[in-house]
Amino acid sequence: MNIIGKPLDKLSNMFRRVKKSRLYKNYWESRYLFLMLVPAVIYYIVFHYMPIYGVQIAFKNFRFNKGIWGSPWIGFQHFIDIFALESFWEVFSNTIIISIYKLIFGFPAQILLAILLNEIRHERFKKTVQTISYLPHFISWVILAGVFTQFLSPSIGPVNVLLRTIKMKPIYFMADLRWFRTILVSTDVWKTVGWNSIIYLAALTGINPELYEASIVDGASRLKRIIYITIPSLAPVITIMLIFAVGNLIKDDFDQVYNMYNASVYKVADVISTYTYRKGLIDMEYSFSTAVGLFKNVLSFILIIIANWTAKHINEYGIW
Numbered sequence: 001m002n003i004i005g006k007p008l009d010k011l012s013n014m015f016r017r018v019k020k021s022r023l024y025k026n027y028w029e030s031r032y033l034f035l036m037l038v039p040a041v042i043y044y045i046v047f048h049y050m051p052i053y054g055v056q057i058a059f060k061n062f063r064f065n066k067g068i069w070g071s072p073w074i075g076f077q078h079f080i081d082i083f084a085l086e087s088f089w090e091v092f093s094n095t096i097i098i099s100i101y102k103l104i105f106g107f108p109a110q111i112l113l114a115i116l117l118n119e120i121r122h123e124r125f126k127k128t129v130q131t132i133s134y135l136p137h138f139i140s141w142v143i144l145a146g147v148f149t150q151f152l153s154p155s156i157g158p159v160n161v162l163l164r165t166i167k168m169k170p171i172y173f174m175a176d177l178r179w180f181r182t183i184l185v186s187t188d189v190w191k192t193v194g195w196n197s198i199i200y201l202a203a204l205t206g207i208n209p210e211l212y213e214a215s216i217v218d219g220a221s222r223l224k225r226i227i228y229i230t231i232p233s234l235a236p237v238i239t240i241m242l243i244f245a246v247g248n249l250i251k252d253d254f255d256q257v258y259n260m261y262n263a264s265v266y267k268v269a270d271v272i273s274t275y276t277y278r279k280g281l282i283d284m285e286y287s288f289s290t291a292v293g294l295f296k297n298v299l300s301f302i303l304i305i306i307a308n309w310t311a312k313h314i315n316e317y318g319i320w
Contacts, residue, residue: 058291071287078291088292091275094268098184099249106189106196107245111238113193114200115230119222133194145259148187149174180265188256203237204230239317247304250296272296 027034053068058078060071082088113133120126136144152173154160160170173179207230215225254273261269272292280289308319 055290055294057287058294060287062287062290074287078288079295081288082291082295088275090267091270091272095250095252095271098181098269098271099252101181101185102188103245103249105185106192107242109189109193110196110241111200111234114197114204115226117197117201118204118230119226130194133197135194136191137195139191141253141255141259144187144191145256148183148260152183174260175262175264177265177268180261180269184256184260184269187260188253199241200234200237203234207233235315236317239311239315240319243304243307243311243319246307247300249303250300 057068057071059073059075060068061074062068062071066072117126117130120129151157152159154170154172159173163170171179173183211229211233212225215229220228250272252271252273254271254277257269257271257274258277261274276289276292276296279285279292304319311317
């Protein structure tokens with residue numbers, strides 16, 4: 001038995017070494033590609049993994065003089081306090097409502113813009129439209145908030161000047177509870193629709209042109225080609241992007257809301273991230289604000305799991 005076993009072990013070890021050397025050879029040949037990954041890996045380690053160490057203060061009564069390790073454990077008390085606060089449920093509902101509005105109006109707009117751009121045959125005009133639609137993405141909300149505040153101003157804003165011209169009362173859009181969510185959603189769609197359409201435009205380039213040629217021969221109109229060829233071909237990408245969008249329902253845009261809202265519209269505009277900011281950095285309730293942030297991230301993860309499971313059972317496309 002030993003006579004047979006030893007040669008087999010040597011042969012097995014030899015194959016392992018060969019396999020290992022080939023693996024290392026492949027890595028060495030691709031070393032410059034892996035080198036390009038280093039900045040991304042460092043970014044995720046520093047800004048996404050190292051901060052996880054501080055999540056434990058959500059379960060502690062954090063004190064500066066005692067540090068994270070020295071602060072006493074209080075278990076799930078902060079989470080109990082969160083669910084008991086009426087103010088939290090108000091910002092939670094605001095976050096969900098605003099995110100759903102953005103999903104309803106913003107998600108289809110990205111797909112529609114990509115399809116419309118794909119149908120343009122004049123290349124110069126197409127590139128001009130693309131460039132104009134991408135530009136808002138590169139402007140920060142700090143600047144845009146000032147622009148929209150002036151544009152919608154009740155005294156000098158063009159919108160209210162027009163309303164006064166037709167004998168209507170001016171509206172203070174940025175401080176009106178009835179209008180502020182509309183402002184948030186419409187400005188977000190305007191800023192992100194062009195940039196977010198890029199991935200759909202990339203997917204459209206992968207559609208076999210012969211499908212369109214065959215449909216033209218069969219007499220299909222442009223609308224029918226979009227309905228029966230373009231949209232079904234985009235189904236995998238649409239599904240994956242929708243899963244991510246559902247996961248982000250609880251993830252609000254802090255930059256936008258913080259720069260545009262004011263105390264008069266807290267009732268309809270205060271969201272989880274701004275609430276966490278005030279509790280953590282202004283009221284210095286660090287443990288409580290960390291618990292709120294952890295609750296938000298866990299809920300986002302659960303939403304992604306549910307969305308992915310639903311998508312897999314509907315059209316067999318998913319993240320995993």
